[in-house]
Amino acid sequence: MKWLLSFTAAFFFALSALAQVPPAAPQQKIDELVRLLQDPEVKAWLDSRKQESGAATPASPAGNSTLASWEAGARARVHALLAAIPAIPTEVTAAATRARSEAASRGYAPVFLIFGGLVAFGLAAEAVYRRFAARRESLLGRLIPVGIFAGAMGIVFFAVEWPPLARVTLLAYLSAFILFRLAAALLSVAAMGSSLRRRLLILFGVVCFAVATSAVGEPLGVSPDVRKAISYCFSVVGLLLAIEAVWSAWEGSRARKAVITAFLVALWFIWCLNMRGLFWIGIYALVLPGILNAVGRAALSFTSDAGSLRGILIARGARAAVIALAVGWLALVWQLNPDTLGQRDPMIAALFYGGLKSVLILVVADLLWQVARGWIDRTLRVSTSTTSLAPADAARRARFRTLLPIFRNALAVVVAVMAGLIVLAQLGVQIGPLIAGAGIFGVAIGFGSQTLVKDVINGVFYMLDDAFRVGEYIQAKDYKGTVESFSLRSVRLRHHRGPVFTVPFSELGAVENMSRDWVIDKFRITVGFDTDIDKARKLTKKIGAELMEDPELGQHFLEPLKMKGVEQFGDYGIVLSFAMTTVPGMQTYIRRKAYARIREVFLANGIAFAQPTVQVGGDDKGGGGAAAAAQAIRAQQANEATAAK
Template structure:
């Protein structure tokens, strides 16, 4: 009866699909539909369903989360057992594949593959030597580290080009062709990497081991790629890879202990780390393997790349004058290396569907979000360092000397004032944008986060009104161009030279040394003493009988001499002049003098003017007025003189008496 019900159900489904092609069966279909809609028939069909399906559904669902781990464990155990059982068959399989390749080449009239390989390498080496002789004549004067790298890599390029042309010029037998191609590519790749290793490794002993490691690894990769084309058992190919991996592990551990100058504890930790990477590779956890390899090798590679770029730039122009270009090339090259590493890690995870990263969508999203976040951080780091270097270069280029005047100098001073504030604001913006972008890549909904941050910002603004006042006041001071870096200002009890800014305060260096850090909200009215020009006035007192016209003429000569001074003349806008009699005092008349200078130079010019005026007055018999005290009239003066003469005579008599007694 179950079979009949199934047949009826299939017939029902098929008639719905082919209704238009079989109109004659429509009455029977209607009868069948009415029969299936009968309650008794439907109850009987429900009673005939297998109970095992319902009873076994819940256990399978509960066991589903554990099946992935169990499957991975079974696959790993099976792979290890297969590899161990395939190791004894490695020599037989390699010999059989070599014999087949040799027979294929000889049957088509060619020499054995290894002989052909040796001939191609010899021809490429001859072409390389010829190129080296030509380069020694024409390119011996090529300077710079890049030229040195090119001098080492160009011969390898010539070698690869020559053997490539010869290889593609002949129609090789199928097995010989694929074998030659694999080993020629491996040989050229090894030569390129061996040249690049010179720039990444400092020690000769370590360089030899690195080259040995790369050579064995590249040879194994080429041999493994030939397994399927040459008919080698896949399990034997995997067994070869495992055996070679043990050799590579031993080379790495030996290099750690023989070439490293670190302590025994560090060497032991590095050795254990290398063993852990090998175990992860054996367990087919390729993503973790590459992360471990990056942790060991990437710092050294980044350091070597940066050192090579800096050396090349220094050798090109003798110094690193353009910091923006240097930072762009150095950090950009390092960012490219890290991005390539991240991209390769993404490719490894993408083409490894058996990994844990593909078994859970959440883990997959987090892993790829982390990879994208690394790229975002690289871009943000590059933008920030380039911008900061550009701003620092501009700050060094622009003179902060307030003595400079003119439209261009004023513009430079204002830019030098605003650039530090812009740098701080840019740092905050880059940091916030980077954090939000990274969170978005990790799957975090940043819309509510931004809204919450806005509400928090409003609340923070109400709670810190003084801080907001300082920031807004600073913005308006900058818009008004009230002061700039290097200018001398005074505000209330604060005065000094502006040294730097922050978002909320200004640093003032007093002329005696102390530093004032003044919030913008506390400045108030600002008196700028370093803008455009300064008029300095001073007064001198001379006696009532002084010839004023003569004084004016003498001071005019002093002003002309100041203008001709090589040190002070460039700072004088209007030289020293006598303005006239300012007032008549109790013991003389006061003469007013004034001059106009560049801001900040008035004190030095005034001191020089004082000295020159004193000297010219003394040379021309002009004295400075000074207060005198009159003790008495003429009678008292005569009496005092007589008394003084009497005392003097008495003393003379006493001296004579003392001499006669002696």
């Protein structure tokens, strides 16, 4: 369906372009006109007529507006078209007679016989090639015979000195026939049904014949009005073919088919009224979305990763190129039709060209944004990978995860604002007062929302200081947790027990970062007074070596587990101090493993852990000693309970 609409649009434009070619004035008449304009008497007469017309010209009436002028021109074209249609047979017969008479006067056969002979010679050369060459179903295998066909006809055509009219006619129709053969070869390998392929060939054949007929009209002496009438007749044929394809080859509801048919008829009327810009805008509305999707899919076939920067650049760049070509073509069509309604009104013309420039600006802005966003998203995906990295690389990736989301949001705002301002400027809006008003409005917002401004500014300085990154565990005032994400004014913290804190930057204050570089973890163990300290030190060193060699824990150690020595003498034993240096976040897990291993090794080597004991002495046979012991134990338990609280 979209292919049919595209060919219909090309058909209409080709006919309109050829129908508007002005006839070339003979050189003798041009020379005579130049000689008359240089005559002093003619110059004096022209000056006097100019003065008389300037004095007698009345003020333009209100009704003589741009719209009225366009309406008068359209009415004149319609009347000229209706008057030229009955003259088509006479003009065509006269043109054929002129070509035949010229050929006969120089001893040549009629043009149609020469055309048939050249085509037969080309087909014969193609048949010889097909007889000796292997048949290939690829695109190249189908294009080579067409090239041989065209080459054989071209050799004969350029080798013979044909009469002028016959040469122009043969060149036009031979070129059209070669283009038709080329289109047939291309469509033969396209993925489409036979019915659609047949309709496209018929439509393209009509297009080629119409273009060739319009091209030879001027050399054969056909009047401009008749040439335009012939173009309109061919356009009706193209319109009927497109409507027939809508109702026969397209699977859709009757309502949608009726809407498409009405739209095609409206486009045809717009084309007939010489409103070329509006006509092509309607064509773009029909076919451009499908063309963009097809071009995007075709561009992605050149890359294996659609999400890569190269894939995004190729796909978006191809779509941007298609839109740029469409805009350029629309501007060219508008420029080549100076008598259109929009060209006569400076305001409409300025808005039209401003709109075209705005489309290009938006396309460029979208391309830049898509490329930047693709790079940011790809960098974030790489930064969140779980592969083991060196500390410097891990820190750099963590900083990327922290800053790139903020940069992406800021870049989106900047691109949108800049593109919007440039578009407004191209449409004729004075953006200077707009920017000044926005500045005043921004100052008012700043005074009215000082806390918001404070949050944003504090966030900027936190980022510049690299105070924390995504994935790090921090504590600030009463808030602590793992940094999950940022916005322009706040940070999102996930507590290790699950709650989420959204804290404005102005509320953070001093930040304690627990996830940078390294962590020294210290703990104490109480053993009995009779413990051999040197033996405990050696056993601790052995335990540290075992933990370093553990495949799961060893990679998280920066320095092994060591016993620092005797920290103090407690009430029930000797307090030993231990320390180890690990990567941030793993110290608690490693400490638990170290506790279990120390208990196992110490007990196996006769080192007992201290336990609270109470010794009571005396000879109170009445049970006073037992009561005192019980009281001491209760006091000790009360003290321990108080300490635990």
